[in-house]
Amino acid sequence: MRIPCPHCGERGNEEFLYRGVAGLARPAANAPDTQWHDYVYLRDNPFGSHRELWQHVHGCRRWLVVTRDTHTHTIADVADVATPAP
Amino acid sequence: MTSRLSQGGLIDRTVTIPFRFDGRTFSGHPGDTLASALLANDVRLFGRSFKYHRPRGVLSAGSEEPNALVELREGARREPNTPATVVELYPGLVAASQNRYPSLRFDLLAANNILAPLFGAGFYYKTFMWPASFWEKLYEPLIRRAAGLGRPATGPDPDNYERATVFCDVLVIGGGAAGLTAAREAGRAGARVVLCDEGPRIGGWLLSEPGPVDDRPAPEWAEEAVAEIQTMDEVRVMPRTTVLATFDHGSYVAVERVADHKPVPDSGEPRQRLWHIVARRSVLATGATERPLVFGGNDRPGVMLSSAVRTYLNRYAVAPGRRAVIVTAGEDGWDLLGDCLRLGVEVAAIVERRAALAQDRLDLARRAGALVFAGGHVGGTAGAMQLRAVDIVDVGGKRHRLAADLLAMAGGWTPAIGLACHLGARAEWSEDASAFLAGDAPPGMSVAGGAAGSTGLAHALQSGARRGAEAASACGFAATAHPVTAATQPAAPLWLMPANRRKAFVDFQNDVAASDVALAHREGYRSVEHLKRYTTLGMATDQGRTANINGLALMASLTGRDIAATGTTRLRPPHTPVAIGALAGMHRGRDYRPTRLPPAHGWAREQGAVFVEAGPWLRAQYFPRPGETDWLQSVTREVNGVRNGVGVCDVSTLGKIELVGSDAVTFLDRIYANTIATLPIGRARYALMLREDGFVLDDGTVARLAADRFVITTTTGEAHAVLSHLEYCHQVLWPELDIHFVSVTDRWAQFAVAGPRSRAVLRAVLDPGIDLADAAFSFMAAAECRAFGGVRARLFRISFSGELAYELAVPAADGDRAVRALVQAGMGEGITPYGTEAMSVMRVEKGYTAGGEINGQTTARDLGLEKMLAKHKDYIGRVLQRRPALREASRPILVGLRPTDRSARLHGGAHFLPLNAPATRAYDEGWVSSVAYSPTLGRWIGLGFLANGAERHGTRVRAYDPLRGGDTEVEITPPCQFDPEGVRLRG
Ligand SMILES: [Zn+2]
8 A cells, every 4th residue: 555645655565553542531530331332332334434543653754644445445545644634 | 209390480599408306317598498499309297286286297388387397406505486487598507396305206295186175265274274283293394395386595695696786767677578678669769768568588478489570570570670780879778687576766676687697697696686776667468377177187287378389389399298288268269270280290180169160270270170069068087197198178068089288278368567566556357357456556657569468479569569658758868669560469367167077277386276266255355365275276486377267267157146246365575586685795704794893893803703783883892812711701801800900992983972062062952861950071970861751762971062062872782773863853843942963973982991990001101291190080080181192092991801991093094003002001911901791790789770781672761761851851762661561669670680699690681579479470570681790799790670579689589491490599689789879980
């Protein structure tokens, strides 16, 4: 796979670290345990578009939100986590 | 005797190359393959088959070869299952036939042929089911002896391999008719082109037939086209390069056989080079593989593909037989008949699928003196070690036996579409092409020529030019497809001959016959993927390139479905077998990954250190002195040196991260499980980092250098993971925090100076201005200072040994001189350099945890560190570490241990069992995580995790170690077994 980093240009996926789905909100400190359990352990496994976090560890070291189709690996969008697409 | 034609071919008759096959010496010429040279020397028998040990010869003239597989080279360079059809001849080449015992002509195990019913489809699953104990002792050794192909190399691979990357606009895969015109048009337009071809000479099928192309002989036209593209600056022509796999987003992997055509690689030359090719567009021009026909005895040496016969005749100037029979489903057999007539090779007969033939065909046959069996088929073959006769069944059903030593099969073509399907696209059946085509090729890839179902040179040349121009245009270059003229040819249909009683092979390499496919069908197999696995059809090293289509056609006819509905199996990388060495490249042995050396590595080497891998680093493990014969002797001396005087240890490999910002305290308080906010400037604190699931991620120290500036340490092994974790927390979770941090692991060398006399050594190297008196610089103090006459330094009073100890950090460039100066300054105190082993002994004595304890499966509670956890703040891991199951008393908790027999030895990994309990899982109460011989206590001691361990200090259990045969009674102690009050480190 090739990932177009908004800071470094298109680079091979061996330069990146994969983390999983993007956009999870960390529960409040006093949130019920079930909410914490969901946050830490429960993930969807979508067939199709998936917004996910990759870190460009061998480049700018920024965490990126990559919108990738899990079936075709087509990458629709890449944005720095600080400036995600609307 | 020779089968070499007196003229023609693309070989150099002025040079003779000697080589050996099965101990006999032969000779060939430059331009030959091992197969063509052996055929020229009248060798017809090349090996024995996989299951039945049937005699086998040459089927093809390319990389699809299933039969003529040899062991190439000898000893550590021996490569089994190498197709003789692609091995370029080199002086001194040595090859041997495979799977025969004791000799190729006389093979005792050919008896398998008689036992053939036992070896039918699914024989692995059926014959050897019962009793189970027979499998290991009887069946498996028997099968290993009887079945199989070549033997592997006898030693480590002596050759070198490389990996490289190339970027281009247009990648053209295959240098035949279509690939050449594609590369030429893309190159003419100015695109950056890479052209890969598996052969040593670019041209593909153009080298196998006379042509004409643009009114010139085909090989001559190919030579001119290659010459033209080689003058283009932006075109890179890569012969001997096979594209193995297609990956996402225009990535391809290819292997270049740099030196396989030489006896050994030149000095410094890699044997093979693995290419990562990144292309904006690609043209798949891999051509097509001719289909064998399925009839009884179709595996006898002398039965060949008609395309192979044409290649041997035209390219290698070898007549692979004296008297031929041609059997053809379409036009290809007639083209071969024309070649035979022109080159004077006798053809006894031509068998045609079609009952009605045009007059020019009949005229050609008459001129060649060949009988014509229109509408006939092959009923069988005869011969022992090679073909002697062909049984032909004419259109009326009458059998005719004709003497012949060559039978050429022209069954039509299978496009080589594997690389178009690697990303998951299924092949689609095309009635027009009578073949499976790549339905939707990967984005950016187009398919041209034979791979797209073209037959005949004209279509291949023109489609290649068109696809090449389109690819260049797509990359922004103005391109046109120039016309090329050559002959056209219709596609031949798939031809299933009537079944007959003799073994008719579908997959030659895996010895799968038509009867096996029928058996699988009778036993209920319908899916082609199941058929493949049950019969092993298409599962050999050739991946069924000649076999799959006939297997599918047979399955389709048995089930009454058409081929489109039957479907085909999924095609997966690699396209052809590849040496593991090529995939590994330089990454083998010590070079598996880069080795990092701390700044004072040279000093440690001079001291005679023995090194150990720690994460990516090489660290000094211990420093043997003259006369010491055992590592334990050296380590014991080093521990005693520290505990009784002073020692110095390089701890530069610890991860170091420097943080600054007005929110640094807030950030660290969320990262660490213990409180950081109360840490005063000029102090350090031991700190624990959890994962969000509540388990311990890492431990280290946090030192506060200023109100808004901290330096933290991580363990050597987790430095990268911790940095990435911190970046995640800051960038993703809390971007609003005002904080910046950076890894400074490489910027600072750091040395532990430990022992009761360490203060004197530090005093000698530090510049004036810092007071080391305990009252002024107490345990866990931290300061920025100067040392060694003006060198910037950081001093921490932290201890991993339990002694009065300091860690002194200096810029990496000063690391080497710093350690030398420390040793110089400590000379009078008898300073001892010590390594990771002595460090580990001392931390086990003190009950400090390391990698054996913080292993990703332990919590702060398990490590006995629950008291450290902050009560009144939120931090990563806070919620989930409180889960009830993680807090049960029976969950093993950190303890110390010592054998009750003072002289007994301990082993890490032993499990705790109650005394007198059976050694079963039900009684398992925990495990030993670290052990050490403690010179201080004069016995072996350890750390471990024991159920209800906190209440069991002073009790006894068994440390049971079936792997090493250990079974030791141990006494459980608190984790810290030495100076529990910490008097020494506060000294
Ligand atoms: Zn980047």
